Amino acid sequence: MLGKFGGAVREVRVALHIPGAQPRKVFDSLSDFASFPRHSDVVHSVSLEDGPDRDRISTWEVDFAGGILKWRERDRLDELRLRIDFELIDGDLLALAGDWSIAPHPAGSVLRFGARFDLGVPGMADLLEPVAGRAMTDTVSKMMHGVFGPTAEVTECQDLAVAPLEGGGGQP
Template identity: 30%
Template structure:
């Protein structure tokens, strides 16, 4: 199984703001037919309803203590596009967002985002492990897929935060 870790420092930010931005990026697109559930917080488990409307689709779940959803993903690969669905669980109390493939092109794909408030910046860590399930091709495919994951995470993080600096 191949492991990928990307550490980023986000200057002049608060940990909760960074968590919210990453969770918004990870949440299922309401127009995709994907689904998510709020386990506590904004949406009431008793009512089974959630706020709706153009301004609440992504902001309401962020306010919940725990958010769970399924989202379709794709990753551009030199020989084509990898596709999979993953379950995403946001844990506001621990400033952690975990994800795991539920179906798709990988034999296994899972990981997490963690957010930590440092003195002068927020440290954002992306960690993932994946396996294509083709042992004989791992030496060829894994490094290419690792770089594609790093590039995608890099584009996402720099798109969210102008002050993002990647750590070696």
């Protein structure tokens, strides 16, 4: 990971049940980040470029806690495992790492998002980090409802304070 996790790290998890959707179709829709602005008002823009080692670089501008959050991330798409791992390259956050994964469900698919992030504002961490955690879960939920429609049901929504990762990086 290029960014370093500091002292105030949040971990967020969001899961959605997407009724009637096959896992591969969910993965195809999810991995089409560039289409998100057409589906969700919280996403202002996403641009994509090829990265090293078959990775993809995505650049994001998203509504976040009353402002706009901007960052670039490296995305590793694993079509066989229906998983996307991501990590911050640069932007408004000090650190960000996580993943999206899709699993079959008897009545459709389950989409899971998990991430750890650090705003990098140590003096204000106690005040800002909980607000940022709630804003992250809210933004992810709104994005996914935009992409997958109003029938997508949030089945998990967690925001936790966690200890920094040893070595300053890694994924949740």
